[in-house]
Amino acid sequence: MNRLGILTSGGDCPGSNAVIRGAVLGGALTHGVEFVGFRDGWRGVLEDDVIPLPRRAVRGISRLGGTILGTSRTNPLKADSPAPVSDSLQRNGVEGLIAIGGEGTLAAARILSDAGINVIGVPKTIDNDLGATDFTFGFDSAVQTATEAIDRLRTTGESHHRCMIAEVMGRNAGWIALHAGMAAGAHAILIPEHRVTMNQIAAWVNSAHARGRAPLVVVAEAFVPAGRDAPYSPRGLDTFGRPRLGGIALLLEQQLQDLTGIETRATVLGHIQRGGEPTAFDRVLATRLGMAAVRAAAAGEWGTMVSLRGTDITTVGLEAALGTTKSVPVSRYLEAEELFG
Numbered sequence: 227m228n229r230l231g232i233l234t235s236g237g238d239c240p241g242s243n244a245v246i247r248g249a250v251l252g253g254a255l256t257h258g259v260e261f262v263g264f265r266d267g268w269r270g271v272l273e274d275d276v277i278p279l280p281r282r283a284v285r286g287i288s289r290l291g292g293t294i295l296g297t298s299r300t301n302p303l304k305a306d307s308p309a310p311v312s313d314s315l316q317r318n319g320v321e322g323l324i325a326i327g328g329e330g331t332l333a334a335a336r337i338l339s340d341a342g343i344n345v346i347g348v349p350k351t352i353d354n355d356l357g358a359t360d361f362t363f364g365f366d367s368a369v370q371t372a373t374e375a376i377d378r379l380r381t382t383g384e385s386h387h388r389c390m391i392a393e394v395m396g397r398n399a400g401w402i403a404l405h406a407g408m409a410a411g412a413h414a415i416l417i418p419e420h421r422v423t424m425n426q427i428a429a430w431v432n433s434a435h436a437r438g439r440a441p442l443v444v445v446a447e448a449f450v451p452a453g454r455d456a457p458y459s460p461r462g463l464d465t466f467g468r469p470r471l472g473g474i475a476l477l478l479e480q481q482l483q484d485l486t487g488i489e490t491r492a493t494v495l496g497h498i499q500r501g502g503e504p505t506a507f508d509r510v511l512a513t514r515l516g517m518a519a520v521r522a523a524a525a526g527e528w529g530t531m532v533s534l535r536g537t538d539i540t541t542v543g544l545e546a547a548l549g550t551t552k553s554v555p556v557s558r559y560l561e562a563e564e565l566f567g
């Protein structure tokens with residue numbers, strides 16, 4: 227094997243560049259493999275937008291946020307056939323592809339793999355909602371950024387004796403909310419995996435307020451308050467046709483203020499959580515995943531995803547990665563809930 231391709235797809239994620247560097251250096255130093263990069267995810271594959279990735283192209287990139295290759299939510303199977311992808315790989319002399327992405331990207335990778343295309347997946351998402359890996363890189367960075375932002379909301383909230391609501395990301399998963407909320411000492415954490423009534427949230431807020439604290443509520447964008455039937459999504463669809471989430475905190479702001487009589491302010495952190503430098507933890511995890519991906523390719527373990535299990539990096543079948551999204555277990559929520567109010 228001489229030449230591999232690599233791409234980043236789906237929402238960008240701190241640590242993606244460290245994966246690219248790990249793969250390119252591992253390829254150059256250990257496996258005698260050179261890399262090309264496809265720009266903007268599957269779009270680059272479909273449109274032959276390819277750049278060479280010699281060792282010097284990845285110098286010093288581990289600490290950089292975003293992805294040097296760009297990303298998109300282009301569907302590689304929009305022609306309902308794997309042929310455009312396999313033709314592109316052949317034209318570009320690429321013998322296998324490392325696809326860095328979340329459940330969407332890996333679902334596409336699996337279909338392509340089943341069609342005989344050589345693909346290895348690398349799990350990527352700030353949401354940490356992928357099964358078959360203990361953590362995804364990017365999650366720790368997003369939690370760190372969210373925690374720093376929530377700490378700031380707390381000092382302004384305390385100064386004004388207000389209730390502050392911080393909305394964090396997580397497409398149908400409450401991991402960022404759970405971890406950032408716990409790290410920041412939130413008085414209530416609201417996640418999509420767990421139904422809570424407005425009266426219960428108001429009770430937590432009132433209880434913190436009664437102790438002289440500025441109540442702090444952390445809510446995941448996909449949280450569904452009891453009484454609603456779907457996540458709040460007022461902003462249309464994304465490029466893959468899925469509802470764009472975000473803004474539930476603004477609904478809660480009004481409702482909580484009405485219920486408690488406490489002046490309330492909501493902040494939607496949004497893409498701030500996805501930007502900026504990866505934490506050291508994410509750089510190490512991402513570098514190891516990149517090195518493991520090229521090792522798996524060299525061993526011909528196509529159709530697999532590299533994964534973190536405990537402290538070890540291993541490979542699992544793509545189908546295992548896609549079985550279920552990794553939700554916050556009830557026990558983790560109940561553990562956090564003991565400290566609410």
Ligand SMILES: Nc1ncnc2c1ncn2[C@@H]1O[C@H](COP(=O)(O)OP(=O)(O)O)[C@@H](O)[C@H]1O
Pocket residue numbers: 235236237298299300301302303327328329330331332333334337350351465466
């Ligand atoms: N079920 C699917 N089958 C095939 N391709 C998919 C599927 N879901 C998503 N994709 C493709 O992968 C792209 C990235 O997926 P997305 O879910 O946005 O990000 P991520 O891979 O980070 O979860 C999507 O825009 C789409 O083109």
Ligand SMILES: O=P(O)(O)OC[C@H]1O[C@](O)(COP(=O)(O)O)[C@@H](O)[C@@H]1O
Pocket residue numbers: 236237238328329350351352353395396397464470471500
């Ligand atoms: O980039 P967009 O379209 O605003 O996407 C927002 C979504 O992407 C995420 O940031 C990351 O999700 P993916 O890793 O699945 O791309 C979600 O938390 C959020 O719901």
Ligand SMILES: [Mg+2]
Pocket residue numbers: 328329330351353397
């Ligand atoms: Mg995802």
